[in-house]
Amino acid sequence: MKKVQLLLSAIILFSVYCAQAQEVKAPKFGKGIFDIKGEDDSWSMNLSARMQFLAISEWESEDGNLANPESNFLIRRARLKFKGFAFSPKLQYKIELGLSNRDIGGASEFTNNAPRYILDAVIKWNFYGNFTLWAGQTKLPGNVERVISSGDLSLVDRSLVNSRFNIDRDVGVQLRHHFKLSENFIVREKVSISQGEGRNVTTGNLGGHQYTGRIEMLPFGSFKGKGELKGSDLVREENFKLAVGATYDFNNNAVKTRSNLGSYMETDTGFYETNINTFFVDAMIKYRGFSFMGEYASRDAKDAVAKNADGTATGAIVQIGNGLNLQAGYLFNNNYEVTGRYTNIDLDRITGKGLEQQYTLGVSKFIVGHKLKIQTDISYLSKENSNNQLMYRLQFDVHF
Template sequence: MKMNLLALGLMMCSFFTSFSQETNSPEFGKGLFNLMGKDSTWSAKIAARMQLLSSTTWTENSNGNYTDPHFNALIRRARLKFDGFVYSPKLSYKLELGLSNRDLSGGSKYTSDAPRYILDAVVMWNFYQNFELWVGQTKLPGNMERVISSGNLQLVNRSLLNGQFTLDRDMGIQLRHYTHLTDTFVMREILSISQGEGRNITTGNLGGHQYSGRLELLPFGEFEGGDEYSGGDLKREKNLN
């Protein structure tokens, strides 16, 4: 029995050693695994993220004193993300799952009483020059604070203003394009037609569609490493004199 367990342990060690040698391990912040097909016809990156949040509230009485402190701590976000391309880098995909209670937001009759695990499930096709077609469920082209990934926010939560006016995610298609008006001036246009019911809706569609768009003007060019979609200036942009 001991010999069988020892043999099994050696086989598992050999398997994980060979797997770790084949996997291209990325640097910190670039995912858990980066996989590439031998013929370079597909790729996959696996990443995970979690964010914790704690808060304390007090009650102010008539004398101006604060009493009855309440403390709360929770897993604000817990995400699994998969992205890469198939056949060609021009045909890419993204799948992101939310695992925390705040990510799931509970089931309802509109989601067949199922948790809303899927955040993003979208295919992106660069079909001609600077034109790209997105099909699936993903963020709509709304305000800047909303399109910034939660992993790139400066704080854990977005503002109350965003909570009132956000477009969030929906199922539909998006047409994206960018052009260089000058050597530095970049213009991006995004048009979207979506179902208008929110994410993971299976029944109860009220009919009609939601139309949204976004125009981005970058007169000084793109930011370092896409830092325009970051809540803080982590790349330390150079001054333009």
């Protein structure tokens, strides 16, 4: 732990020294701590930092009354991000490090029992035309809500559909391409092959590999400022914009309960392996301050119940089923936004969880866009097989 802290300190001090040595002025707020480029234009680096402070209170509903109150204060996220190009603008890189306990938790024998500091470590090589090859650890081309940064959300955090079904980050390669069907109609294709066990795994590959394909269509052209990757219409699109996407993910001989997430399915002889399929359809709409995002997710497995060699169940079960998430918001001229969300989770009965429905209402104040904002929301969760829950959250974001 101390070695990692010293390394991070050294990186920051070295970066600041480089910036001072070249007399580089600090960028505008929200554009990074500094932005430097080599004298021969052969490399560049932008360093940015962000933090989220979260306060949360929860209650259970028993016979119409609120009971069992719980509250917590969290440094939800604290991160450093380095990005730029090396040798040529066609060879870009990104490194993102998580420093909060929520970012680095989940250490196990499969991650060398070390904190999982690295979120992203990826290079992006635009080797020909509109083709770009990605290599390293980063987000897979999954559902749009997951691809949107946690700092660019309309509500305090992502939906239950994302937490139950998303395919998150993994180590591997991705090939991305885009073309135009007409002057405005844009099509994007993304395929990836990855290890299939999530981020920061150090013990080698268990089971098979994970294969992901996604297609996106933007019939009315690109969004301003990559708005299809942001949760609110902060630029107030003057023309109607739509992005529709679909993803299919196949994890061959997966050994975790949520494809490349969840817990390992260990048996008396090793690991339980089963094929897991995950499918997403999603859409994003923005127009003059109005934003809408909809997602449908579905997951199934060849055999969802993990078994020992003698056929007895281990207790581990793949979370199969489907989910629906619908979210809409409107940004007023004073940069306050009101957002509503409906989420439906219907897991297969073998998981014992059954149907869940969550209703969320949130209010956000954007001081400097997503770079400095305050968000609050309240959610009511209806559960089929347990007590319902009420949750209130307040979060402060600052991004340098």
